[in-house]
Amino acid sequence: MRINTIDLNFFTPKAVACYLVEAGSGPILIETGPDTTFPNLKGAIEGLGYDLRDIRGVFVTHIHLDHAGAAWHFASMGIRIYVHPFGAPHIVDPTRLLASARRIYKDQMELLWGRVEAISGEYVYAIKDGERVRVGGIEVEAVETLGHASHHHAYLIENSMFVGDIGGIRIEGGPVLPPTPPPDVHIERWLESLRKIRKRRPEVIFLSHFGRYEDVFKHLDELERRLVEYSEWVGKKVEEGKEDEEIIPEFVGMCHRVLEEAGVDPSTVKAYEYADPFWMNVLGLTRYWKKFRLQL
């Protein structure tokens, strides 16, 4: 088996990845990235010696547009899309998905995400937690991992786990940051997912933002620590009655300090920001605190 990392070059290198996995009888794709980088994806697949139509199946960890925004291109070629059962209806009819994204990205929608078309249900396979499928000679197991989204899977192939966003953001070996966008972030569910990943003892994890890491347990510990720390930090501000607009600049400053102190170079900082806009993380965490912790 061979795992190829494809850099989709989402406005900057090393922000958004997808993975082409080959095992002899036609490759599979993990994540598609957004529609806006579809030409880059096509070029990369061709560069690896394949035509788009050679792809035997597409697995998306969740339906956020930076992960599955280009899935409709593959479905329109008759290629099956594997997705969490709660995500499946929203790629068949993306109305609610797009409305939710527009609330966050407003007039930046088109620029960031391009076009998103409905996918015919016949090309969507809702893969359940613990289910194993064999595609292109590759056995893929879905591991439901909620907390970042309410419809997220990690995919286990042999000893490699593709952890989507539940495994955090880490670029060029820098600090591990938790991506916490609205509307589904739930800290306890996320911690449960991290326990689930640890239990499977993957030897290698592949992040969608960005790349391959072998120090799995150290990585997950750092993610857990920061997830709890950031959540508690935002929770305190919410309790003090602060509004998002007041919290955002302080939070963004804190994220930048973490990267700076770790010696992350400016171009990598830019990749972190494209992978996981820090201001957006505040919106997810304040929503979580208001809805689940303080019941405001």
Ligand SMILES: [Zn+2]
């Ligand atoms: Zn993402």
